[in-house]
Amino acid sequence: MWRVIIMLIEKITITLQALAEFEARLKPQGRKVTVVTQNIDGLHHKAGSQDIIELHGSLFHTRCTSCSQVLENRDSPICPALKDRGAPDPDAEDARIPVSELPRCSECGGLLRPHVVWFGEALDSVVMDRAQSVLRSCDLCLLVGTSSVVYPAAGFAPMLATRGVPVAEFNLEETPVTGALTFQFKGKCGETLPPAIALHPSEQTA
Numbered sequence: 245m246w247r248v249i250i251m252l253i254e255k256i257t258i259t260l261q262a263l264a265e266f267e268a269r270l271k272p273q274g275r276k277v278t279v280v281t282q283n284i285d286g287l288h289h290k291a292g293s294q295d296i297i298e299l300h301g302s303l304f305h306t307r308c309t310s311c312s313q314v315l316e317n318r319d320s321p322i323c324p325a326l327k328d329r330g331a332p333d334p335d336a337e338d339a340r341i342p343v344s345e346l347p348r349c350s351e352c353g354g355l356l357r358p359h360v361v362w363f364g365e366a367l368d369s370v371v372m373d374r375a376q377s378v379l380r381s382c383d384l385c386l387l388v389g390t391s392s393v394v395y396p397a398a399g400f401a402p403m404l405a406t407r408g409v410p411v412a413e414f415n416l417e418e419t420p421v422t423g424a425l426t427f428q429f430k431g432k433c434g435e436t437l438p439p440a441i442a443l444h445p446s447e448q449t450a
C-alpha cells in the first residue's frame with residue numbers, strides 16, 4: 245500500500261488543515277496518510293486528521309494509575325478540587341489538595357493522571373509498536389515543523405532515508421537531520437507545505 249507518514253510538532257492551523265485535507269483526498273486513491281506526532285494538544289484531531297499516532301499521549305485523555313484504563317476526558321477542571329489551580333504559586337511546596345478530592349477512576353477508584361509521557365518516562369510500547377509498523381510500510385515521509393532533537397521520533401526520518409524512502413523536511417531552519425534527508429523546504433510550514441501537497445495531475449481522482 246502507498247503510505248505516507250508525517251511527523252509534526254507545529255501548531256499552525258493552516259498546516260494542520262492541509263494535512264487533514266491531504267489524508268481525506270488520498271484515502272479514496274488507496275493511499276494512507278498517518279500523522280505521527282509528539283504533540284499532546286489534540287489539534288490534529290480538531291483539524292480533521294483521522295489516522296493519528298500521538299507518541300507522547302494526549303492531554304485530553306486520563307489514565308488510571310491502578311487499572312491503566314485510558315479514557316477521553318475534556319472536563320475543565322478535571323475535578324472540582326482543581327478549579328483555579330492551573331497556575332499555582334511556584335513557591336508553594338504543596339497545593340494542599342486532599343487526596344480524597346483528586347480525580348478518580350470510575351472503574352476501580354484509582355487515582356487518575358494525564359495520559360501523557362512525562363519527562364523521563366518511557367513511551368508507551370503499544371504506541372511505539374504502531375509507529376514502527378507505520379514506519380515499516382511507509383514509502384514517503386513528510387517531516388513537518390520539528391526540530392528533530394527529541395528521540396526516538398528524531399531518529400525516524402533518518403532511518404527511513406537510509407532505507408531509501410524519500411523524506412521531505414519542512415522547517416524554518418536546518419536541523420540535525422537535514423543532511424540525511426532527500427528534500428528540504430525551508431520556510432514557514434504554513435507557506436511551504438500546502439503547495440507541496442496540493443492536488444497533483446498524476447493523482448487518480450474519483
Ligand SMILES: [Zn+2]
Nearest residue numbers: 308311349352
Ligand atoms: Zn482504574
